[in-house]
Amino acid sequence: MSDESKIKIELPKEHEFRFDVPQNSTISLKQQLVEGTAEYFGTELALGVAYQFDNEKGAIFTWYPGCVLELVGNCKHYISSETMMKEYLNIHNILQQNRTTALNEKKRGPRVMMVGPTDAGKSTLSRILCNWAARRGSQTIFVDVDVGQGSITIPGMVAAQEMTQPTPIGRVEYTASNPLSYFYGAVTPSENIPLYKNQVENLARDIDARCDDNEGAVRSSGLIVNTCGWVEGPGYQLILHAIDTFKCDILLVIGHPQVYEDLNRTYGSRGVNVIQLPRSSGVSKRDQGYRRKARTEKIKHYFHGLSEDLTPHTVTLDFKDVVILKVTPSTQKGTRLMEITPSGEVTHCILGVTYHATSMENVLSNNLAGFLYVSEVNVEKQKITFSSPSPGPFPSSYLLMNSLRWLK
Ligand code: ADP
Numbered sequence: 001m002s003d004e005s006k007i008k009i010e011l012p013k014e015h016e017f018r019f020d021v022p023q024n025s026t027i028s029l030k031q032q033l034v035e036g037t038a039e040y041f042g043t044e045l046a047l048g049v050a051y052q053f054d055n056e057k058g059a060i061f062t063w064y065p066g067c068v069l070e071l072v073g074n075c076k077h078y079i080s081s082e083t084m085m086k087e088y089l090n091i092h093n094i095l096q097q098n099r100t101t102a103l104n105e106k107k108r109g110p111r112v113m114m115v116g117p118t119d120a121g122k123s124t125l126s127r128i129l130c131n132w133a134a135r136r137g138s139q140t141i142f143v144d145v146d147v148g149q150g151s152i153t154i155p156g157m158v159a160a161q162e163m164t165q166p167t168p169i170g171r172v173e174y175t176a177s178n179p180l181s182y183f184y185g186a187v188t189p190s191e192n193i194p195l196y197k198n199q200v201e202n203l204a205r206d207i208d209a210r211c212d213d214n215e216g217a218v219r220s221s222g223l224i225v226n227t228c229g230w231v232e233g234p235g236y237q238l239i240l241h242a243i244d245t246f247k248c249d250i251l252l253v254i255g256h257p258q259v260y261e262d263l264n265r266t267y268g269s270r271g272v273n274v275i276q277l278p279r280s281s282g283v284s285k286r287d288q289g290y291r292r293k294a295r296t297e298k299i300k301h302y303f304h305g306l307s308e309d310l311t312p313h314t315v316t317l318d319f320k321d322v323v324i325l326k327v328t329p330s331t332q333k334g335t336r337l338m339e340i341t342p343s344g345e346v347t348h349c350i351l352g353v354t355y356h357a358t359s360m361e362n363v364l365s366n367n368l369a370g371f372l373y374v375s376e377v378n379v380e381k382q383k384i385t386f387s388s389p390s391p392g393p394f395p396s397s398y399l400l401m402n403s404l405r406w407l408k
Pocket residue numbers: 016018019056057058059116117118119120121122123124125229280281282283284285
């Protein structure tokens with residue numbers, strides 16, 4: 001089959017059409033719905049619209065008979081009747097009831113957390129539940145504390161975003177509007193556990209404030225929290241910390257019976273609903289190389305756009321006009337920031353720019369305005385050059401640095 005061959009696929013009711021467009025390939029897949037109804041991870045496909053997928057593994061699902069898809073492009077694909085969508089829908093229905101009760105009683109809505117190893121399907125289930133909620137007019141806050149794959153801003157940050165609309169399908173430009181994002185600056189929580197916990201607490205504080213400021217849909221729609229796949233030892237302790245910090249009342253434990261037992265023992269008696277789910281057979285395993293590449297791609301999209309049609313601004317500043325604060329390995333007490341003089345060490349780093357930082361003390365607890373990439377440091381001329389999505393001036397001269405680098 002050539003890349004441009006067109007095939008028609010009849011997708012039976014309650015089946016998934018699963019596909020895998022590989023990384024590092026020039027294949028992209030165009031799919032469209034020509035008859036019936038279908039959805040992609042909770043977002044409805046429009047009839048007759050071609051959706052393009054690159055570097056993506058996914059599944060189109062239909063609830064009804066009569067779904068016909070048309071495919072242009074070539075990649076591995078198959079149809080499966082093994083789907084978790086009905087179980088997910090039951091959970092969604094419980095959440096919608098809780099949201100209605102919360103709205104009527106002027107209370108906070110359900111706070112749901114995904115727990116499970118990597119490649120369990122946590123991000124996918126988060127996306128499905130957020131999309132279904134948005135289709136019902138809810139305004140769930142999606143919280144992503146998975147610093148390895150962080151999907152809201154760039155990897156390495158803990159962040160949250162109101163989901164007022166379903167996520168667009170396939171290869172489309174999509175930037176989170178008005179996200180809350182806190183600087184962590186590394187891709188594993190183990191690198192600096194006190195800082196990670198600190199930033200989760202800062203995020204939760206601002207989410208609570210946003211919920212309590214809004215008496216309507218935001219407060220009553222609740223949270224969907226996605227976590228990283230580190231569920232052993234210190235990773236498990238971080239899960240407990242996140243459950244308590246976000247005050248979660250529903251835990252969805254995917255593909256890890258032991259963690260389910262442990263969480264149920266601890267939280268079941270405290271009124272938390274702990275639900276065990278098997279891993280969907282469609283979820284793919286992704287190796288370290290895949291994850292690394294996916295991270296690099298996300299950073300590239302931030303600066304260059306999805307189609308690489310955006311050119312970031314090049315901004316050169318004098319050393320004296322910036323304060324680079326490097327996160328130092330922390331003590332149990334907390335994190336220290338150390339002001340550093342720019343040098344070769346800073347080249348290729350991704351720095352966080354905060355809003356309204358007036359002093360070094362509160363700089364880490366501030367929401368981030370955006371990110372800069374350090375392309376050059378000229379020690380002789382005392383100049384530092386950044387790539388930036390905005391031309392500047394930046395909202396604060398404090399720039400946060402940790403180990404996150406972009407090696408193109
Ligand atoms: P986790 O967040 O637990 O690491 P993900 O939700 O990111 O796992 O799932 C891993 C990969 O499997 C993703 O690329 C996702 O798109 C894919 N995937 C998830 N569910 C399905 C499915 N039903 N069919 C095909 N691919 C799927």
